[in-house]
Amino acid sequence: MSYSPSVLQIQREEARRRASRRSTAIALLSTLIVGLVLTAIVVNAQGFAAVRESFFNWHYAEKSFPRIFQGILLNLRVLLIAEFFVLIFGLAIAIARTTTAPVLYPLRLIATIYTDIFRGMPLLLVLFLVGLGIPGLRLPYVPNSAVFLGTVALVLTYSAYVAEVIRAGIEGVNPTQRQAARALGLSQSQTLQHVVLPQAFRNVTPPLLNDLVSLQKDSGLISVLGAVDAIRAAGIATAQSFNFTPYLVAGGLFVLLTIPLTRYTDWLIRRQDKAQRAQGVF
Amino acid sequence: MGALLQLKNLRKEFGSHLVLDNICLDFSQGSATVVIGASGSGKSTLMRCVNLLEELSDGQIILDGEDISTYGIDLDLVRGKIGSVFQAFNLFPHLTVLENITLAPRLVQKKSKAEAEARAHELLKRFGLEDKADAYPNLLSGGQQQRVAILRAIATGPKILLLDEVTSALDPVLIAEVLSLIAELKADGITMVISTHEMGFAKRIADRVVFLSNGAVLEEGTPREIFDSPKTTELKTFLGALQDAGRL
Numbered sequence: 443m444s445y446s447p448s449v450l451q452i453q454r455e456e457a458r459r460r461a462s463r464r465s466t467a468i469a470l471l472s473t474l475i476v477g478l479v480l481t482a483i484v485v486n487a488q489g490f491a492a493v494r495e496s497f498f499n500w501h502y503a504e505k506s507f508p509r510i511f512q513g514i515l516l517n518l519r520v521l522l523i524a525e526f527f528v529l530i531f532g533l534a535i536a537i538a539r540t541t542t543a544p545v546l547y548p549l550r551l552i553a554t555i556y557t558d559i560f561r562g563m564p565l566l567l568v569l570f571l572v573g574l575g576i577p578g579l580r581l582p583y584v585p586n587s588a589v590f591l592g593t594v595a596l597v598l599t600y601s602a603y604v605a606e607v608i609r610a611g612i613e614g615v616n617p618t619q620r621q622a623a624r625a626l627g628l629s630q631s632q633t634l635q636h637v638v639l640p641q642a643f644r645n646v647t648p649p650l651l652n653d654l655v656s657l658q659k660d661s662g663l664i665s666v667l668g669a670v671d672a673i674r675a676a677g678i679a680t681a682q683s684f685n686f687t688p689y690l691v692a693g694g695l696f697v698l699l700t701i702p703l704t705r706y707t708d709w710l711i712r713r714q715d716k717a718q719r720a721q722g723v724f
Numbered sequence: 725m726g727a728l729l730q731l732k733n734l735r736k737e738f739g740s741h742l743v744l745d746n747i748c749l750d751f752s753q754g755s756a757t758v759v760i761g762a763s764g765s766g767k768s769t770l771m772r773c774v775n776l777l778e779e780l781s782d783g784q785i786i787l788d789g790e791d792i793s794t795y796g797i798d799l800d801l802v803r804g805k806i807g808s809v810f811q812a813f814n815l816f817p818h819l820t821v822l823e824n825i826t827l828a829p830r831l832v833q834k835k836s837k838a839e840a841e842a843r844a845h846e847l848l849k850r851f852g853l854e855d856k857a858d859a860y861p862n863l864l865s866g867g868q869q870q871r872v873a874i875l876r877a878i879a880t881g882p883k884i885l886l887l888d889e890v891t892s893a894l895d896p897v898l899i900a901e902v903l904s905l906i907a908e909l910k911a912d913g914i915t916m917v918i919s920t921h922e923m924g925f926a927k928r929i930a931d932r933v934v935f936l937s938n939g940a941v942l943e944e945g946t947p948r949e950i951f952d953s954p955k956t957t958e959l960k961t962f963l964g965a966l967q968d969a970g971r972l
Contacts (some may be wrong), residue, residue, distance in 0.1 A: 622814035625775055626828040627880065636827060640818045685732030 592664025
């Protein structure tokens with residue numbers, strides 16, 4: 443039997459196509475108008491010529507690019523290593539905070555104090571305290587490089603954020619799931635590993651990735667310790683030429699660096715929405 | 725040989741609220757006991773006490789000659805011997821049907837993956853769910869989910885199976901398929917404790933019916949004794965209400 447839609451169905455689909463074409467046209471038109479107005483405002487501004495000269499100078503962009511590109515590779519290395527440790531420590535802290543055994547109370551207390559402190563403290567301060575304080579202690583075997591200490595500071599701060607996200611995920615898993623697992627004879631840790639955590643991570647993937655995107659861009663802050671990353675390289679180039687274009691180049695590279703993960707996050711959220719609708723939740 | 729499961733003077737309080745009052749019941753090997761009573765009469769709490777999801781306020785539970793209610797007992801070990809199925813199916817949504825069923829045999833009984841899966845396939849095939857082995861729970865009907873939950877509970881070969889209002893969330897057609905599965909397990913000789921509002925089913929399957937009211941056992945006997953000649957006013961009122969609702 444071939445599919446033969448009713449007249450009503452055909453009319454409805456036709457109307458929907460018309461509406462969709464109209465929406466696209468309106469969106470294009472409004473984007474065009476907003477773009478033209480904004481351009482007109484900027485171009486006609488009194489200092490436009492000067493700003494263009496000092497921020498959008500192709501000559502300096504080209505000249506500074508190789509150094510800044512070297513710098514962004516350092517950022518990439520730092521953030522990959524930081525993300526790895528942030529996920530591990532974040533998970534450990536989240537688990538510590540959700541335990542209930544009385545014997546683990548000290549662990550819970552430490553985890554709570556840790557997240558309170560590092561979620562509240564500005565990253566810049568943590569960078570200064572770690573980057574300048576630890577070398578001052580003259581500890582044996584601890585490297586004093588700005589890159590190493592900067593990465594440590596990033597991990598300290600972001601582990602606290604990520605721990606809270608994962609904790610929310612763990613607490614969001616329906617308690618009946620734990621009960622069902624315990625009733626089957628699974629131990630506490632088996633329940634956590636095989637039943638609770640897989641569901642917890644699924645629930646919090648979007649906010650988790652959001653924090654990782656944020657970490658990616660904040661990896662640029664290690665430049666305050668003197669590490670020659672993209673921002674530092676841009677700063678050096680600017681100091682030589684008194685032209686700010688290199689900063690814009692670095693900024694562009696950072697945006698490019700974060701876009702893949704941002705798009706991936708959007709895609710994941712859309713997919714979860716779809717899966718829920720397939721279950722007929724709405 | 726004594727009873728497989730003995731409840732001795734079981735008492736459960738939530739704060740000052742008495743939920744189970746001096747329950748004494750014996751469950752013999754291979755028997756099917758149906759617990760009936762109004763909502764709030766303590767049926768679910770009784771079930772949750774037996775599989776140790778609730779701590780007793782007083783009394784003893786003896787399973788296969790072993791006191792499982794003493795403080796400090798290995799809860800995981802005991803729970804492995806008791807299969808439990810709940811009203812809300814509580815399947816693990818991130819695992820397939822096959823993974824749901826093989827999880828406990830693999831983790832608790834340390835069976836190999838192949839061995840656990842062979843057993844699971846056998847169960848699924850027998851109960852007409854073979855084609856759902858790789859499906860995720862949210863794609864199954866309520867009746868299918870509940871049948872999978874029951875198979876998950878018996879996959880470890882428990883000594884006793886607790887079924888707590890397992891059909892209360894289902895429509896009549898789905899109820900029928902779940903009940904026929906339970907009837908087959910009964911024929912296999914699995915010892916069962918069932919709480920239900922399906923009185924027709926209780927009459928058919930029960931060796932014994934226990935009537936709970938306000939946390940106490942008011943009457944117990946064969947289905948015929950309970951349904952045909954109730955003695956207490958409470959049971960008469962309960963059966964009368966069921967009759968008025970067309971549930972008897």
